Amino acid sequence: MNSYVTKISPGQAQLWKNKQPLLTRLDIELTERCNNNCIHCCINLPADDIRAKEQELTTAEVKEILKEAASLGCLTVRFTGGEPLLREDFAELYLFARKLGLKVLLFTNVTLITLRLAELFACIPPLEKIEISVYGMKRRSYEAVTRIPGSFEAAWRGINLLLEKKIPFVVKSALLPPNKDEMEEFETWASTIPWMDKPPSYSIFFDLRNRRDNADKNALIASLRLTPQEGLAVLTRDAEKYRKEMLEFGAKFMGTPGDLLFRCGAGKGLCIDAYGRAQPCMGVRAPELTVDVLKTGGSPLQAALERFSRMREMRATNPDYLKRCAVCFLKGLCEQCPAKSWAEHGTLDTPVEYLCDVAHAQARWIGWLGPNEFGWERASQEKYIEWKGRNRATL
Numbered sequence: 593m594n595s596y597v598t599k600i601s602p603g604q605a606q607l608w609k610n611k612q613p614l615l616t617r618l619d620i621e622l623t624e625r626c627n628n629n630c631i632h633c634c635i636n637l638p639a640d641d642i643r644a645k646e647q648e649l650t651t652a653e654v655k656e657i658l659k660e661a662a663s664l665g666c667l668t669v670r671f672t673g674g675e676p677l678l679r680e681d682f683a684e685l686y687l688f689a690r691k692l693g694l695k696v697l698l699f700t701n702v703t704l705i706t707l708r709l710a711e712l713f714a715c716i717p718p719l720e721k722i723e724i725s726v727y728g729m730k731r732r733s734y735e736a737v738t739r740i741p742g743s744f745e746a747a748w749r750g751i752n753l754l755l756e757k758k759i760p761f762v763v764k765s766a767l768l769p770p771n772k773d774e775m776e777e778f779e780t781w782a783s784t785i786p787w788m789d790k791p792p793s794y795s796i797f798f799d800l801r802n803r804r805d806n807a808d809k810n811a812l813i814a815s816l817r818l819t820p821q822e823g824l825a826v827l828t829r830d831a832e833k834y835r836k837e838m839l840e841f842g843a844k845f846m847g848t849p850g851d852l853l854f855r856c857g858a859g860k861g862l863c864i865d866a867y868g869r870a871q872p873c874m875g876v877r878a879p880e881l882t883v884d885v886l887k888t889g890g891s892p893l894q895a896a897l898e899r900f901s902r903m904r905e906m907r908a909t910n911p912d913y914l915k916r917c918a919v920c921f922l923k924g925l926c927e928q929c930p931a932k933s934w935a936e937h938g939t940l941d942t943p944v945e946y947l948c949d950v951a952h953a954q955a956r957w958i959g960w961l962g963p964n965e966f967g968w969e970r971a972s973q974e975k976y977i978e979w980k981g982r983n984r985a986t987l
Contacts, residue, residue, distance in 0.1 A: 613665025614897060617861035619874055620657065622682070623648055623674040624866050628701055628738040630727065632766055632816050633809075634799045634935070639678055648866045651681045653886065655688050657864055660893045662692040668720060670697040672874075674866070677704035683712055695719040702761075703743055705750030714757040721787055722761040724751065728771040729778055736770035760787040766795040767826065768816055775826075796823050797927065797950055802877045802935040817946065820953035828957065838925075838958050846924035851907045851914060853930050853940055855923075859900040862893060870896040872903060875931025878940060908941035915968070917943055922960075922967035926951035 625644055626636040637644050649657075658669060669689050676682060677700055689696050697720040713722075726747065728734030734744040754761050763782050765771070771778075782792045798817050800810045818826070828834045849855050858872040868886040870893070871877060883899055885892035908914055917928055927947045930940040937944075955961045 613667070615661055615664035615666040615860075615862060615893060616857070617668060617670070618657075618661045618666050618893075619670045619672060619861070619863040620654065621672055621674060621863070621865045621874070622654070622676040622679045622685070625678055626673060626675040626701070627678060627703060628675070628740050628743055630738050630766075632737070632768060632795070632798050632813055634801045634813065635803070636674060639675075644866070648679075649864075649868050649886075651684060653868060654681075654685050657868075657885065657893065658685075658689050658692055658694065660891060661862075662694060664893060664897075666694065668695040668697055670699065672699040675701055675704065677709070683709065686712070686718075687716065690716050690718070698722045699725075701725050701738075701743075701747065702750035702754070703746035705753050707753060710753040710757045710759060713754075713759045717759070722754065722759065724761055724763045726751075726763045726765050726778065726792075727768070729774045729781065733770040733774060737766070737768055755785075758786075761785070762788055762792070764793045764795070766798070767818065794826070796826060797947070799875070799932070800935040802875050802931065804877070804935070804938055820946075820949045823950055824953045824957055827954065835958060838954070842925070842958075842960070846921055848919050848921050849917070849923040851918045852904075853906045853908055854903050856929065858930075859897075859903050862896060862900075872900045873931060875929075876934055876940075878930075878934050906940070910939065910941040910943075912943050913941040916948075916966075917941075917968075920967040922951045922955055925954060926967075 621635075623645070624635055624637045625639050625641050626633070627639040629636065629638070661669065671682075671686070671689075676698065679685065686696060696718040698718060700722065702722075702724045726734075727737035728744070731744040734747065735741060738744075751761075763785065765778060767775070779791055782788050796818050798813050800813055854872075856873075858876065861873070863871045863874045864885065865871065868884060870883045870885050872881055881900065881903060883892070883896040885896060888895050908918060917923065917926075920926070927950070928944055932944050932947060933940050933942045936942070936946075952961065952967065955967060956963060956965075961967065
């Protein structure tokens with residue numbers, strides 16, 4: 593096999609020409625199509641959706657995006673979807689990214705892993721652990737989620753190929769009615785995977801479709817969400833560990849956010865969707881925060897970054913947000929953000945009641961709030977500030 597490594601001096605590397613990389617991360621949704629049809633999925637289109645396939649970025653277009661990302665100092669690209677392995681040019685794009693020196697993080701359902709791909713990963717490692725979604729430990733539960741006959745056997749065939757070739761991967765799951773009774777079995781099996789250095793993560797509080805393209809699918813996703821108390825029961829299975837982690841987290845990250853909308857890392861990285869549209873993250877699909885890189889001349893990724901840098905100054909105007917979220921000390925704990933608001937309401941600053949209820953259930957369990965208190969109430973804020981000062985000294 594040809595060598596895909598070229599040695600260069602530090603002075604030749606773009607990374608060494610900039611003190612800080614202009615692009616900290618790059619996500620590319622190679623396709624919205626998927627060979628599964630999972631009941632909770634917030635993006636998938638059918639694998640045989642010809643119209644979607646014809647509109648997807650070409651091989652050459654993806655390569656140009658990868659080249660510019662590397663020139664801006666990006667070190668890792670995440671290939672996701674949909675199911676990225678549906679792309680017939682996946683191996684070519686993977687090798688191109690690795691030749692550029694990029695680490696590759698692959699999100700996959702693993703059903704399309706072949707011996708040839710496994711051997712490729714073994715020969716040219718991705719340098720990041722592959723992340724695999726596992727939807728059940730039994731055929732019945734797995735395929736009740738994916739709604740595709742044969743997907744259970746295909747997934748385990750792919751997993752066994754990766755194990756056989758010693759390709760590092762980790763597994764995660766989505767907690768859903770068909771598989772909710774298999775957590776112990778799943779975690780016991782996951783602990784045998786050589787590269788799992790911590791328990792698997794779960795999707796519990798599912799996102800709606802941020803493309804806002806299918807009301808029926810959104811209704812199904814909403815019906816699958818655990819109640820706040822059910823979610824809390826999962827989170828607190830190891831109550832002592834959870835309490836310790838949350839106390840440490842709260843002392844570092846929680847506090848009232850004010851009216852600034854974006855207090856995360858959005859705007860420092862980019863997500864490129866399957867059709868060449870750049871967004872600041874995978875969740876925000878608002879038109880005002882979208883740049884078509886195929887129609888932007890010069891350095892389109894850099895232009896998108898410059899445009900998105902101004903989003904750090906965007907402020908909420910929704911009265912409910914200003915009255916509640918802007919003054920709520922639970923903001924670090926709550927998953928409310930512009931991306932969640934967009935998926936739920938089509939705006940950037942409308943409170944998401946479900947996420948609010950989830951955060952308050954956690955806060956009350958920990959003891960940050962009384963049974964009838966809310967995080968935006970002045971008395972609660974004062975109580976929390978006192979708690980934070982007392983605990984910061986002991987953590």
